Amino acid sequence: MISTINPVTGETTATFPAHTTAEVQAKLDAAVAAQSQWRLVPVEDRVQVLRNTAKVLRENKAEYAALITLEMGKPITEAEAEIEKCALTAEYYAETAPAHLAPEQIASSAASSGVVFDPLGVVLAIMPWNYPFWQFFRFVLPAVAAGNGAILKHANNVPQAALAVQDIMEQAGLPEGLFATVLIESSEVAALIADDRIAAVTLTGSTQVGSIVASQAGAALKKQVLELGGSDPFIVLADADVRAAAKTAVKARFTNNGQSCVNAKRFIVDEKIADEFVAEFTANTKALIVGDPTDPATTIGPMARENLRTELHDQVTRTLAGGGQLVLGGNVVDGPGYYYEPTIIDHVKPGQAAFDEETFGPVAAIIRVSSTEEAITLANQSEYGLGAALWTQDTAAAAAELLPKIDAGAVFINGMVASDPRLPFGGIKKSGYGRELGSYGIREFTNMKTFWTGPATN
Structure with missing residues (x-):
């Protein structure tokens, strides 16, 4: 049956x-x-x-x-x-x-x-x-x-x-x-x-x-x-509009209860503006409403299956054990159903689960970098290559210089990755x-x- x-x-x-x-x-x-x-x-x-x-x-x-x-x-x-x-x-x-x-x-x-x-x-x-x-x-x-x-x-x-x-x-x-x-x-x-x-x-x-x-x-x-699958990077450079990037980041990560191949999953942020971004991102994430998905006011519903929630929590646990710092959430929600708290983990690095693996649920990983070059290197340091978002005020330079360096089937500059019937959609690598x-x-x-x-x- x-x-x-x-x-x-x-x-x-x-x-x-x-x-x-x-x-x-x-x-x-x-x-x-x-x-x-x-x-x-x-x-x-x-x-x-x-x-x-x-x-x-x-x-x-x-x-x-x-x-x-x-x-x-x-x-x-x-x-x-x-x-x-x-x-x-x-x-x-x-x-x-x-x-x-x-x-x-x-x-x-x-x-x-x-x-x-x-x-x-x-x-x-x-x-x-x-x-x-x-x-x-x-x-x-x-x-x-x-x-x-x-x-x-x-x-x-x-x-x-x-x-x-x-x-x-x-x-x-x-x-x-x-x-x-x-x-x-x-x-x-x-x-x-x-x-x-x-x-x-x-x-x-x-x-x-x-x-x-x-x-x-x-x-x-x-x-x-x-x-x-995908582990899309959401790159925020030092000159980005931090408030706009952080607001969009919440939708990019937590849409569909965080269960999308093109959800942003790795937030790669220049260390010069990382504290500001994390504060804005956290405040916006706290405003999400976890609840009954049939209620129009709800913005985060349950995960689709219990085993998916179990796998996600294991990834969170391993990331924290590896040195990630919990900013928000990190727990299974008590009660019936398959709910998981909207979660943010800061200071994530390669080798930790939330960087290396696809996190298919409401968990965001913050990766701090010291330069644009390091941001691009870490964005590409993934077995996946579906989408990528890039935030910068210098859009001309981004299109001319950075776009060719990003390994992805789609790159959205100053926006979140999304499918559109007019545009081809797909990935590279795994x-x-x-x-x-x-x-x-x-x-x-x-x-x-x-x-x-x-x-x-x-």
Whole structure:
């Protein structure tokens, strides 16, 4: 059985039988059959489903947001924003997909040549629980616009969200069978990846799971897009607007209860302004409200699962034992549910857990540096490379000199890292490969087919 466990109470609120092997096989057959016809539909017609998707999402925003909050504990205002972001992305691709997928002409002497973008087939999407609607829709919207079908294996602690997104796509008018959710255990994913009916694989999840999926998909010679873990640096240089940086830092770290791959996790601050930054950051963090995520006033809800909280507290304990200095929090919240105090640890250094590991929860590590050069060195001293934030008044120099030195898939100057449907999103190193969103993302699951036509002969 696959269950919903309310992270506010720790109680099981719903259970669902896993799909049988025969049911999964039938869904695969249906997806392949539907995709063979969908690929022939002009993209200008395919995008009507995306417009309908935006409409369904907005009409039922309260219902879907409540479902997110129930299953993984996101504050309700953030859950509502997640649904709206999905709707905006549907509208973005409805408008831009025809241009993104239009054939490209390339000059080649007297011949006609260029590239067309054909769909790959049925894509297996392995999705996480932390953004149960957004992570799915940012994949499926461009994928189906490009002519693909999809099978979703969602995280097993959000089964109702997994079933809801299938219902949304059906309401939006996607052809029957083209997309399906499968409720299966993780141990059954390898067989799906190996199945000849699956053309490609996308995963958003941990680096550890990404390595497993990459090896399985690689053995089957299937295209992959992997968006994995992150330990994003938030670099505050000596000339930065400290008050603005510290205010943004709270949102950058504690959004989604601190459970996001692109949350800022390592705050690398020039020692000349570090005391001021820590004081401002701490004061703003104290203003966060830990409580019932269904209450609009709440800004920090519970962590999604008890084991995640246990792992996070172990990281905090090891960091403090290694020399980190506790500024705020550091404790499991007493009572039901999986709450953890918003936590700040100062004087963190390489070799300590909060520097070396991804902390997937409401814990911020402060790293003090003596120069810009040291800040960049420590920012890059990570196995991850998803996003990075850089705060400085000298934005021209940052863009010209520092931007090329930062190892990350995205660098935001004087802002927090965030995904945007117009911009490519993805990482390097152990944060994965491939891109989602923008024109690059919609082409990931296409065959970039070269064509060449010579002059006609008599």
